[in-house]
Amino acid sequence: MNRLAPPLSLLAFAVLLRGAAASDPVVHVLVQLPLLAVAGWWGARALELKTPAPLTALIVAISATAFWMLPRSIDAALETPWVDLAKFISIPALIGASLAAAWGQLHPILRGFVKAQSLSMLGVLGFLYTHAPVRICNSYLVSDQERLGLGFLYLCAALVVLWTLPVLTGRPLSLPVISISQKKSVRLV
């Protein structure tokens, strides 16, 4: 149970951010949602989960991501309690844990493709949110929407650095989240 303490604390922290997320889309989309995904990823790694169907798990994760990228899903999570609850369950389970259970087994080219797609998507979102002539979320101010757009660009830049550094230095980055042992595996059916 000890191994699950860090991801569970992340989850608890994400729950505590509910108030801040309601007033600031940057906290909601760039802090709370990623925390939920990381909590799920870390939990799956701590339990050493591996899926026998990595491609299916990747598609599930991409579908769930597509759903949570919709502005109306973000509005709905703020307005409707059961959608909010679904957020706290689906992002850790369907995005974080699914990716973690599949990632090591995906073909390196596919992994690279997913990373490149994420970067280009963040770039598109950054452009869209800083230039949209309309309010995208009814729950947030236009000025906050523009801040969120810049946030997407900063995140994109940070991921570029994170993902290209190992290529340039020839050594994998060792982060605590990633370096947990993957030797034993539990089969998820």
Added chain:
Amino acid sequence: MRWSPPLVAAALGAAVFWQVTDGLRAITTEGARRLAVAEAPLPVPVVMLETMDTKQVPLTPQDGEVVLVEFIFTTCPVICQVAAIDFAALRDRLVAEGAQVRMISVSFDPERDDPEAMLAYGEGHGADGKVWTVARPAPADLPALLDTFGVTVIPDEWEGFEHNAAIHLIDPTGHFSAVFDTDAIGEAAEAVAERS
């Protein structure tokens, strides 16, 4: 034939995405609201509004007329002011066409927008008090109104508000049945002509 799990997952994912975007037609709450009322018009609450001339007028259409509503607050610095210019242009066009229509700029800030403030706003934009007037609901009626019309109002950093500004159409049967961008004058005028 064997089911390929990745294909099933992709099909399910696509189906869910199709469902939650109303068939790829609405990715924002505002887009969804416009689709929803067009497909299932909503009855409008029967309320009286106090106008800039301190008269009481019904929100719901009378005698086969169409009512167009926009939500404003008179101290609005930008959006409402621009929207009011378009609302005036729409009024000119509808009057020229002889449409049976009433237009109301409804304040969602009835505490601050007294008749005096509404009159100043109305005169500033050429509201005549007959075809087009500025009015406020009783504070107790406001939540139901905003809820029916799907208007979300949130305070901004300068003691004003941000809100989804639009032109809302109430058809002669008293149903809220269409939403237009504040500058979609042509579309709104055609919709009024179709319904009256």
